[in-house]
Amino acid sequence: KVGIYNLTTEQTLYLETGEPEDRFFTNISWTPDGNNLLVAEINRAQNHMMLNLYSAVTGRKIKTLFEEHDDCWIEPTTAALFLKKNPQQFVWQSKRDGYNHLYLYDLNGKLIRQLTKGNWNVTEFYGFDASEHNYYIQSTAEGYLERHVYKVNASNGKSHRLTQAAG
Secondary structure, three states: OOOEOOOOEEEEEEOOOOOOOOEEEEEEEEOOOOOOOEEEEOOOOOOEEEEEEEEOOOOOEEEEEEEEEEOOOOOOOOOOOOOOOOEEOOOOEEOOOOEEEEEEEOOOEEEEEEOOOOOOOEEEEEEOOOOOOOEEEEEEOOOOOOOOEEEOOOOOOOOOEEOOOOO
């Protein structure tokens, strides 16, 4: 179950998640307006994930934004990160192409674009600068044993490596 505790009323509202009961709820994040929650719902076999939008007021499911399937394993590990200048958009991390990358979505579930791409993993997403023209990541782009920090242009995807030392 996922419950929302109201500090004022001292009441807990549970999301109406329905059946089946045997599944996982993870990567929970509030929408910027505080009225809704995004919840990644994963089946017991952990090979199917639905990112669902719930009302924090009623507890009812509003809609499924998107789904991911994998023959072996789905592993969402981070919550959605909303843009400050456009709070209807959020960054989602996924290994859907075999590597952990960043995807930009809107609250209708529309994929706006894949932000990072390549035969390497994003190991940390640090967020956007104040203008939201650039974002910062750590990745294995230089090799599996290497971790470097990059500044990436949000419009064209061009990156600039900020760290130089090996390791």
